[in-house]
Structure formats: structure tokens, C-alpha cells
Amino acid sequence: MKTEKISELTTSRLSLYLRCLDELASEGVERISSKAMAEQFALHSAQIRKDLAYFGEFGVRGVGYSVSDLREQLRQILGLNTDRNVAIVGAGNLGIALATYGGFNSNGFRMVAIFDSDPNKIGTKTRDGLCVQDARELSDCIQREKIDIVVFAVPAAAAEKLLDQVTAAGIKAVLNFAPVRLPPKPGVKIKHVDFAISLESLSYFLAQPNSSGQTTTGMGADFRDLLRNGK
Amino acid sequence: MKTEKISELTTSRLSLYLRCLDELASEGVERISSKAMAEQFALHSAQIRKDLAYFGEFGVRGVGYSVSDLREQLRQILGLNTDRNVAIVGAGNLGIALATYGGFNSNGFRMVAIFDSDPNKIGTKTRDGLCVQDARELSDCIQREKIDIVVFAVPAAAAEKLLDQVTAAGIKAVLNFAPVRLPPKPGVKIKHVDFAISLESLSYFLAQPNSSGQTTTGMGADFRDLLRNGK
DNA sequence: AATTGTGAATTCCTTCACAGCC
DNA sequence: GGCTGTGAAGGAATTCACAATT
Numbered sequence: 001m002k003t004e005k006i007s008e009l010t011t012s013r014l015s016l017y018l019r020c021l022d023e024l025a026s027e028g029v030e031r032i033s034s035k036a037m038a039e040q041f042a043l044h045s046a047q048i049r050k051d052l053a054y055f056g057e058f059g060v061r062g063v064g065y066s067v068s069d070l071r072e073q074l075r076q077i078l079g080l081n082t083d084r085n086v087a088i089v090g091a092g093n094l095g096i097a098l099a100t101y102g103g104f105n106s107n108g109f110r111m112v113a114i115f116d117s118d119p120n121k122i123g124t125k126t127r128d129g130l131c132v133q134d135a136r137e138l139s140d141c142i143q144r145e146k147i148d149i150v151v152f153a154v155p156a157a158a159a160e161k162l163l164d165q166v167t168a169a170g171i172k173a174v175l176n177f178a179p180v181r182l183p184p185k186p187g188v189k190i191k192h193v194d195f196a197i198s199l200e201s202l203s204y205f206l207a208q209p210n211s212s213g214q215t216t217t218g219m220g221a222d223f224r225d226l227l228r229n230g231k
Numbered sequence: 232m233k234t235e236k237i238s239e240l241t242t243s244r245l246s247l248y249l250r251c252l253d254e255l256a257s258e259g260v261e262r263i264s265s266k267a268m269a270e271q272f273a274l275h276s277a278q279i280r281k282d283l284a285y286f287g288e289f290g291v292r293g294v295g296y297s298v299s300d301l302r303e304q305l306r307q308i309l310g311l312n313t314d315r316n317v318a319i320v321g322a323g324n325l326g327i328a329l330a331t332y333g334g335f336n337s338n339g340f341r342m343v344a345i346f347d348s349d350p351n352k353i354g355t356k357t358r359d360g361l362c363v364q365d366a367r368e369l370s371d372c373i374q375r376e377k378i379d380i381v382v383f384a385v386p387a388a389a390a391e392k393l394l395d396q397v398t399a400a401g402i403k404a405v406l407n408f409a410p411v412r413l414p415p416k417p418g419v420k421i422k423h424v425d426f427a428i429s430l431e432s433l434s435y436f437l438a439q440p441n442s443s444g445q446t447t448t449g450m451g452a453d454f455r456d457l458l459r460n461g462k
Numbered sequence: 463a464a465t466t467g468t469g470a471a472t473t474c475c476t477t478c479a480c481a482g483c484c
Numbered sequence: 485g486g487c488t489g490t491g492a493a494g495g496a497a498t499t500c501a502c503a504a505t506t
Binding site: 104 | 239242243245246247249250271272273308309310311313315317324325327328329331332333334335338339340379380403404405406410412414415420422424426427428429430431432433434435436437438
């Protein structure tokens, strides 16, 4: 276990590896080599070994990794053995979709509450029975319900003030869907999901005269790409 | 204008710069320096100048950049002066949300159609009147409606086959929300949006004993982070 | 024989620093 | 004086290549 700072590229890849291991486990596979895993992701086996080596020596030379052991280690490293309470702010299309979207209610993430400031939305219920609460109750709720992560599904103009509010309430982790860069706050991790940038990136690709050559930089840049997010 | 290969980090930042310029334009600002823009994004002014320099000399030494000129240049570079037809596959919560989400119907992106294979969903309408079509008609529709970009809002298990189908129909750009890495196809650009990885990345941060030190690597890695996506 | 863990080499990206221009 | 554009330096991330281990 090293003490170096670990890059977010590495930790994001750990999520991928874990997903792969989950699948292998469900197929009953017991051992896996870095090479075999690397093939699934079109990345290099040394990359996987290096990523894992930051956290310990989980493999056996000449043999590979135990699927169940490594899986447990990664869950530990990623903090997935602890439940995390998640709240969404913004009950527009996106907020409701995220609330209802199953993907957030798994792996220890619990969608606990959704907020909006629009009186017409307050009191309505999502299909799975989550009631839209008044945004003015957000700070209280964060403390009462022990919210760990707040998801911003609000307009760009509202995001910065909202960030002040939730950090004041003690929130350390934010997933931001608003198309705006938020100013860094000490001790607060913000991940950005920016659909517009993704679409425009595709648009750029389509606008290239040689939109026929794959982004095949060996495989690195191509893949590295997956993982950056933000600020 | 260089002929070097341009990194996706660069093009993604162009999207950010454009967004910034849009705002400046709407405020009536006419000129901007790389330094002033850099401050908005907590990144380095040389970075902005380098990014732009790949495509031309848009600035004036001693003066800065003309907001409206640079804006037009970036729209050109990103291919945003051409309309792009977008289709969604998967009319579950996420697909419907994406269809209704305003963000996709702007900047020249037009949400044209949504598909599903579930007979109970086919024929239903989204709130803005888009009718869910039978997924079997997807290939036809891609050609008839000149779809440029297909958004995957399907389960992981369905994504790979779907990719084969849309690439066979001539699609060159895919925005994938399914939590699975897709195998590279020559000449096809795939961007991944992976909520699970984002959440787990926040979980990792929360699990760190020293979850108090900001990710402040100067500002580089911190920000660079924003932009990678995928494969 | 196979596969890990890792220093060294490489490639890629960012920042510095300054010449050149308004 | 101020700001761009860019070569050179510096830093990060990836890949190579091999010793160590079973």
C-alpha cells in the first residue's frame, strides 16, 4: 500500500474492474488474470496491475487474482460496504428520471429524498413513492437523514448558490448535472456529468473530414477518455 | 492550423470555452483575454491559448480575443452550425427523461425519435409528443430521418448488439448510458456516461480518511478530470 | 510455464517563460 | 503595457520489459 496520491483515473478504473468481477462472480469464475481482464476493456494488463498495486498485493504470481477476494478488496477500497444516502435537488425531468432510475438504488446507494423550490412540484410523488420536498428543508434534511451525496439536477444559474448551501450543511460529495463549472470548495468532491459537452464532442467528431479513422491511439488515450470528470 | 491529432481533452475544453463565450456575448462583453477566461475555469491561460492555437490564430496580441469572432470559430470547429438529428433507444425512465430534457434540444441537436422493444411502451407518447416507436424500425428510421447520433438508454446486456445494429445502419456517433464498455468499431465514436462510476468515485472520496484535503493538484489534474469520457 | 509487481522508458499533457505584436 | 502564440521544460499517465514467485 503506497501513500502516493492516487489519481482519479485509477479509482474510476477500479469501478470498472469491480463491475467486471461482479459479472465473473455471477458466472462462477474463480480466478482471473490481469491479461484476461485487460482484454475486456481494451486496455493494458500492466495498467490493471499498477492500479491495484497502489492498494496492496492482491494477486498471486504465476496464478492471477481470486475473483471473490479481489472483489471484496475493491468494494472495501471504493467504500461500497458502507451505505450512502443520496438526495436529489431539482425535480424536473432530469431529477425525476434520476430518482426513478434504478441505477442509483444499488451498490449501497440509497435515494432518500428529492427537492424542488417550485410549489407546483412540492408534494407530488415520483412513481416509486418519493415525495418532492420543499427545497427550503434541504439543509435540515441533510442533517436529519444523514445525506452523504447530493445530486444537482438544477439549472446552471442555481447551482453555485446551492453548492454554498449544501457545503454549509456539511456535504462533502456532489454529483453535478448542471452545465456549469462550480468553484472548488476545500474538502468537497464534485463530479460533473455534462451532457452538452458529450454531445458536442460527438459533433466535433462528425464534423471532422476524416471521420473514418477510429480514435485508435494504441489504446490509451482512447480509453483514458472514459474516466475524467470533474473538478 | 496544425495537422497533429487533437486530444479529446482539448475539444472538450473548447465546449467549455464556447459556453463561456455564449454567456459573455449575452452580457454584451466584446473582448476577453485568455487570462480572464482561465479564471472562470480554474485553469491555466496558456492552456486556453494552446487549445485554440491548434485551430488557428484567433486572438490579437496585446488585446485578447473578440467574443463574437471566437464564438463563431468555436461553433464552426465543433460542428455546431450543422443540425444533428438524435435518436434515443430505450424508453425507460432514463430514455424518457433524456427525450424530455431540454438540454438535448438546443445548439443544433434535434431529438427526432425514441425507440423501445417493449410492446407496452410502443405507441405511448412523451410529454412533448414524441411517440415511442418499435425498435425494429430503428435501422429504417436512421436512414429515413438521417439520424446522426444515437443515444443508448438500454440495459447493459442489450448495448453491444444494439451497437452492431446502428453501426450497420451507418451511425458514426453514439452516446452510451448503459453501464458497459463497448468494443471499439472503426470510424465510430462512442462517448460513455456512466453514473455508477461517478457515484463510486464520490464514494471512494468519502471513504478516504483524509476527506478534507481538496483534490487541488495545482489545478491541472483536478480539472482535467472533467473531460475524459470514453473509448 | 504462467503471471504478478515494478523500475525504466515512453508518450501524452500542462505549465513556464519569453519573443513578437498591438 | 498587455496579451497572444509557442518552443522548451516539467509533470503525469501509460506501456515496456523483466526479475520475482508460485
